[in-house]
Amino acid sequence: MKRILNVHEAPIILFTIIVTLLFAVISPDFLQFDNIKLILDQNISMFIVAIGMTMVILLGGMDLSVGSVLAVTATSVGLFLSHGIHPWIAAAMGIGIGVLCGVVNGYFIAVRKIPDIIVTLATMYIFRGIAVGISGGTWMTNFPADFRFFGQGNLLGLSFPLLTAIILIAVFIYLLKFTRPGRRIYAIGGNNSAAKLAGISVAKSKFMVYVLTGLLVGVASVIFASKVGSVQASTAGNSLSFEVMAAVLIGGGSIFGGVGTIAGTMLGVLFMGIIKNGLIISKVSPFWVDAATGFLIILAIVINTLQRIRQNKGKEEDLV
Template sequence: MSANLQSAANPSLSLKKRILPVWNQLGMLIILVLLCVVLALFAPYFTETNNILNILKQSSITAILAAGMTMVILTGGIDLSVGATLALAGVISVMLSNAGVPAGIAMLTGAAVGYTAGAVNGYFTAVAKLPSFVVTLGSMTYLRGIAFVISGGLPVVLQDKLFIFFGSGSLFGIPTPIYIMAVVYIAMFFVLKYTLFGRHVYAIGGNEEAARLTGIKVERTLIHVYSISGLMAGIAGVVMAGRVISGQPNAGISFELDAIAAVILGGTSFVGGVGRIQGTIIGVLIMAVLGNGLTLLDVDYYWQLIVKGLVIVIAVLLDKLRN
């Protein structure tokens, strides 16, 4: 009753209550559509099928990383190591493939490397109670160091055609990385929305101590969360190795920032407990479309970096305003 009286006394408050839920659900989608309309008007090539497929293909790596990052941020944590994990997984999988290991096993090993790196992050964050920022900052450094050591600091050229197809091929005219990205997001949507584990992730992000008191095994859940983030980085590393036809120890530099920005743009709160995986893919597409549009409009690369930095700041600001 009092809330209704307040709304009647303050029409602007009532308007906010009606608009905010709609904005939280559809705001970023509206921005994406408007961005596409503007680019279609000023950069006609933007709407061509090949360019749309190129946008989706180019954004697939960031999208896969952002899928795992979404789960981490939902728990109130952060994973700065995904770019380095991507590089290490790519280098190891390519080296195994070149050594005669079947392509499928080599790629699965790359994904397993990512999963293991994530599990280590999860252990130190959940069990040792170290801040996730510090843990993943440290792993970002040593994982990339390992990638440089085992590769001798040089790219390892990929030779297996099946492996190359995994990152550079196409099926029915659609690049294979797009299929992989779609499978990842369908799986993550199902896990977060329909499984007990997904509900535990949201509960921990909302209030970790309350989640523990209700019987949720917080430490085990967090280890799984970081392991999944590492797995996504491992998969992204394998896809990227196939796309550039090499395992590169310097791959994925600053990719973690793109993934974080996409997650926050998509509506996931930095403080945890609120967010949707479908919002993350919209955030990824906003950044990909923006980058593609600036390139088509012949905007200098250095200016593109400035725009990308501003987008990250705006993403954090939007998160603050939502909260």
């Protein structure tokens, strides 16, 4: 039992089970297969973007621009489609724009060594402004039927967006846990100075993380545009940055870096999706959804913090 409780993701797993059971008691419809599928479908883009945010926060950084990157990428894809470009080519070009946005962030943060909060705050406005400018402030709609596959199609009997998310989650879990670049990310976040002394190129690792985050946001934006069927540049992804950062922290990540897992973050995204869906199904006023979500986020983070304190005390006692 003690070993189970020492699992990094134990608090969020326990908390998710409790909240799920609570909503199941309040509303019999909550655990219906269709509703569970709805929760997953509604959060696919967030699952994918949160992978990148996990790596950023593991470095001890943050990225306030992911919502704006999603907006400019999705808007660009909409423009490509409106000019008759094939959906697969338009999607690839959109992902390329996401990568380019990541390159811009990575260059100024890693190479020019400007604090990430300043760079991503600036690019948050720049990318959003570009999205609104190229769209002319109008909605991107009337996407071709073939484009719907990215957000609504099926492959091998599974939802294509869900399959994409599962593959990306598996790839990046492997990347962080079993490869040198992944271990370097943890090392830099844990102790930047020690990582430099160990010969790790901090700038190279940071640049790579922001580029990969841009790639992931690009994939998420294609799925988002296809699933929703329209894009409004001024509002798309407005709260995405804060939601994915909250998911990382709920999942056991530390804002100071070096602590966290992609599995924990995915549970954090799922936890937030369950809360929002459960409150709506329970017919709680929409005005209280955000407040209740915020309260539960604080509670989950407090539980994770207490777990880390207990684990650190246990390590100190073992040393003594």
